[in-house]
Amino acid sequence: xxxxxxxxxxxxxxxxxxxxxxxxxxxxxxxxxxxxxxxxxxxxxxxxxxxxxxxxxxxxxxxxxxxxxxxxxxxxxxxxxxxxxxxxxx
Amino acid sequence: xxxxxxxxxxxxxxxxxxxxxxxxxxxxxxxxxxxxxxxxxxxxxxxxxxxxxxxxxxxxxxxxxxxxxxxxxxxxxxxxxxxxxxxxxxxxxxxxxxxxxxxxxxxxxxxxxxxxxxxxxxxxxxxxxxxxxxxxxxxxxxxxxxxxxxxxxxxxxxxxxxxxxxxxxxxxxxxxxxxxxxxxxxxxxxxxxxxxxxxxxxxxxxxxxxxxxxxxxxxxxxxxxxxxxxxxxxxxxxxxxxxxxxxxxxxxxxxxxxxxxxxxxxxxxxxxxxxxxxxxxxxxxxxxxxxxxxxxxxxxxxxxxxxxxxxxxxxxxxxxxxxxxxxxxxxxxxxxxxxxxxxxxxxxxxxxxxxxxxxxxxxxxxxxxxxxxxxxxxxxxxxxxxxxxxxxxxxxxxxxxxxxxxxxxxxxxxxxxxxxxxxxxxxxxxxxxxxxxxxxxxxxxxxxxxxxxxxxxxxxxxxxxxxxxxxxxxxxxxxxxxxxxxxxxxxxxxxxxxxxxxxxxxxxxxxxxxxxxxxxxxxxxxxxxxxxxxxxxxxxxxxxxxxxxxxxxxxxxxxxxxxxxxxxxxxxxxxxxxxxxxxxxxxxxxxx
Numbered sequence: 190x191x192x193x194x195x196x197x198x199x200x201x202x203x204x205x206x207x208x209x210x211x212x213x214x215x216x217x218x219x220x221x222x223x224x225x226x227x228x229x230x231x232x233x234x235x236x237x238x239x240x241x242x243x244x245x246x247x248x249x250x251x252x253x254x255x256x257x258x259x260x261x262x263x264x265x266x267x268x269x270x271x272x273x274x275x276x277x278x279x
Numbered sequence: 280x281x282x283x284x285x286x287x288x289x290x291x292x293x294x295x296x297x298x299x300x301x302x303x304x305x306x307x308x309x310x311x312x313x314x315x316x317x318x319x320x321x322x323x324x325x326x327x328x329x330x331x332x333x334x335x336x337x338x339x340x341x342x343x344x345x346x347x348x349x350x351x352x353x354x355x356x357x358x359x360x361x362x363x364x365x366x367x368x369x370x371x372x373x374x375x376x377x378x379x380x381x382x383x384x385x386x387x388x389x390x391x392x393x394x395x396x397x398x399x400x401x402x403x404x405x406x407x408x409x410x411x412x413x414x415x416x417x418x419x420x421x422x423x424x425x426x427x428x429x430x431x432x433x434x435x436x437x438x439x440x441x442x443x444x445x446x447x448x449x450x451x452x453x454x455x456x457x458x459x460x461x462x463x464x465x466x467x468x469x470x471x472x473x474x475x476x477x478x479x480x481x482x483x484x485x486x487x488x489x490x491x492x493x494x495x496x497x498x499x500x501x502x503x504x505x506x507x508x509x510x511x512x513x514x515x516x517x518x519x520x521x522x523x524x525x526x527x528x529x530x531x532x533x534x535x536x537x538x539x540x541x542x543x544x545x546x547x548x549x550x551x552x553x554x555x556x557x558x559x560x561x562x563x564x565x566x567x568x569x570x571x572x573x574x575x576x577x578x579x580x581x582x583x584x585x586x587x588x589x590x591x592x593x594x595x596x597x598x599x600x601x602x603x604x605x606x607x608x609x610x611x612x613x614x615x616x617x618x619x620x621x622x623x624x625x626x627x628x629x630x631x632x633x634x635x636x637x638x639x640x641x642x643x644x645x646x647x648x649x650x651x652x653x654x655x656x657x658x659x660x661x662x663x664x665x666x667x668x669x670x671x672x673x674x675x676x677x678x679x680x681x682x683x684x685x686x687x688x689x690x691x692x693x694x695x696x697x698x699x700x701x702x703x704x705x706x707x708x709x710x711x712x713x714x715x716x717x718x719x720x721x722x723x724x725x726x727x728x729x730x731x732x733x734x735x736x737x738x739x740x741x742x743x744x745x746x747x748x749x750x751x752x753x754x755x756x757x758x759x760x761x762x763x764x765x766x767x768x769x770x771x772x773x774x775x776x777x778x779x780x781x782x783x784x785x786x787x788x789x790x791x792x793x794x795x796x797x798x799x800x801x802x803x804x805x806x807x808x809x810x811x812x813x814x815x816x817x818x819x820x821x822x823x824x825x826x827x828x829x830x831x832x833x834x835x836x837x838x839x840x841x842x843x844x845x846x847x848x849x850x851x852x853x854x855x856x857x858x859x860x861x862x863x864x865x866x867x868x869x870x871x
Contacts, residue, residue, distance in 0.1 A: 208417075209363070212363060215366070215370075230599065231597075232597070235372075239367065240372040240418070241370075244406075
């Protein structure tokens, strides 16, 4: 991966990455100026696309890595990390 | 008070799947969104076309927003799904990609959207998680909203049929059939196709009647017409009279009774009168069909077609996905054998992302094992998944389209490599798996003695063997009637394969259409086929047929039969001697 920064996180909410949580994540990622990616088991999804995130199929307990292409989006990355760690506030 | 518009019309086609149904016709490709027209956009109009798409999306968003806002507070939690749809409307995978297709392929917005949806939706439909699977419906809803705005009318599409109907179409591709919500379909009628076509296989698996190759069904049948589909006789009745309806209803009942009678004994092993046990197995395409095999008393899976997983997605499935799928099937089957056929793509199942080059004659082109050996990475991924699943049950590997020994050698090498890799990685697997080849290319029959040295079993795939031996395209209505399983050439091909198998001490199985035809059971047993595999719902009928046969009687019969010179003569002789085998389960049998 060409991402400049990444965070490895565990999905903690019971429902996993379902439509609503994926939507929240995609919305946040959409604020980034560069690419934001989610990686799971060698598969990569565009974090700004809810559908793409869903295709990764991440139930509770899944380990994902979120990466950014642009150093300027570090803040977004941290906010995404916080969102995932908080279990998407569910 | 019927005007001539409602006169009874009888249409004749090919019976593709047995059973009788009465219902309303639903035309797939005459009207409705399914017939999205494709046209090319001029360079200078591209941005206008993108604009038209954006406007349609905007309208859809506004409409959704209005629905959400006007929903009373206490019902608000129901609108969560609509909020999701709002987001989907602008999702990159749909929105950006559609715009991209309009711009790069210079096609109209409707077509671009349809194309994108047909790529994205199957990804979800094929997920094992039920929740994610249902997201496919969201995509349908969202794209329908956009499509309605683009086309400017309330229209329906195949995925949204909300009543049980009989699907009438020109033809249905495997990809199209996979989009249909099949539980809403009572029967199929198509202009094209024959008994061995994909639609017919699907219909038989789902146990719904189908009549194919009608020629002009989509012209003669109108939406909402009442029609009768008789998959046994290949007859479709449009606007039936009261009298016809009554008669049909009666026949339908009889058919159901017959089926129930046979089903009662289907879980018992099939032994001939002289005690020979014949395994009767099921063919499957989707893992879910395992249930149907078990329900019908199948002794195992004789053919697990693995193409679907490759077909319905935008890229190649991963080893994990394949493994999960195979393992699921293997575990459900327990100690019953599961014969996994390696990838058989191209040919009649062209996969979008694989078609790097257009082939004039795909049936004779780069398909099945030829394709796999040219893409060893893709092949090895599948072999690894199979070897891993083999650790969980009784797996056999079946390689399609073998035409010479080199292909067998290369496959064995790849299997060894895959096993070695798994060993090094410490992943659980089993290398000691029976390796078999499909006997479907005439050269394989002719060189069966050479091939038998390297493999553990043969499995005769009659559909392709007939197509290649008789040079008949089974999907071509003009020659479909020449697709004769009882052609002396085919019988000799099968016999030679069985003879060589016996001589070399390996088993010969059959997994083609012929195996599922109860009337053919005497011939197949007579030639020494060791195991028959078929569409699940044919299992009870074939088991029933096997039980009525005494193999001791078959020797003389076969001697005479093999000397017959035409398919018709063979058919006549077969019906004269064994016609009763099939008709034995007449209703009178139910009396004690």
